[in-house]
Amino acid sequence: MLSRLKAIPWMTVGIALLAILLMLRLGFWQLSRAEQKQLRAQQLEQRAANNPLSLQDINRQPGNVADFPVQVSGHLDIGKVFLWDNRVLKGQVGYEVLVPMTTNAGEVLINFGWIKAPPLRTQLPEIDLPTALLTLQGVVVMPGDNLVSREVSESGWPRRVQQPSPEQLAKQLGRDLLPYIVQLNDSQAYGFTNNWHPLVMPAEKHLAYAVQWFGLALACFIITLIALHKQRKKHGNSRAS
Template structure:
């Protein structure tokens, strides 16, 4: 029985050590994310200061092309409109309207902006888009991929999608797309809202979270050491002659 009592502080300390290690790892992860966000913000500022490039210029770039300002000229494929599902703005669920645009330098997916979803899920918004040749200014966006997201099987167009995954959209369109999309600047010309947020959480926020995790780790360490000291003192007295 005494052996079991003495083992309790050991196991409690082991669990506390594990928790401290996890909290420290989360803190350092937040610091790494802060550094990534800082670099992204610097890149964003540098590239947005440039004059708009053409799609031909973008296609000639080596490496990451995200955030470059671009001007595209072409025709929207209004027969194949994609609705990026579950996009929330100010607490309202809606869609971002993605449309293939045929240009002299390839077919590129353009984001025309966000609109509120109808009340009923079985209803789709009514969309009226221009069919003539357009000149649009925007920003190059390279979407990420969420392996957890699963697409729904829907017939007809417009078609809802869960994420702008290029290969999946190419299979729907039976058309090869450029490996990025263009976020249109002036979405109001189509009656939509510009919901482009290149940096959702600033670096300072990640640093603040890191400080919180390190603070929790320190507090856990102090509490554990105090608890172990009290337990040893208590059990030490219980076996004293």
């Protein structure tokens, strides 16, 4: 029995077990993400079925207000345009154009959509927006925090920003903003392209990744067993000779 235990490559077994545990953990994480995406897809479907709400209605909603359709009326501050940097559409780098709108319910950022970046970094795209009273329809978006991104301080307008945080952009404006963004539905009417993807990866994709991780864990387990069996058999033959 002792000789059999000595024949087992314990370091290799330990590494294999750690790899299996890691792959299982990744598989269960993908299952968790799939469940989250399914719930988000249900929320999108349910809220998209509603008639557009006013900003006053949105502000009275309890909890997370993301994905509600909304209608806003007000005037744009076209002198204070933010350019959300490094936004890619069909392989092309550009900006998403964020403009403050003054409404009866407060000032809110409107995401008009994507515009292609000029060839040189020193150049900024030309933005032409109306100054008259506008009534727009869109979707409420709650921007996520990007812990990797570092905000670069710029002067002048339009102004590039690395992430669309209403809290941070309010500081640059020097006035309050509502804590969400309205993603415009009809971006094309103003010369932009809607680049909003509420679900970057669907639940089915996460389920497929989970199956792959579990399959790799099973394959690693079987290969480890086969390797141990061959090692023991080889050790037995060497002792017999």
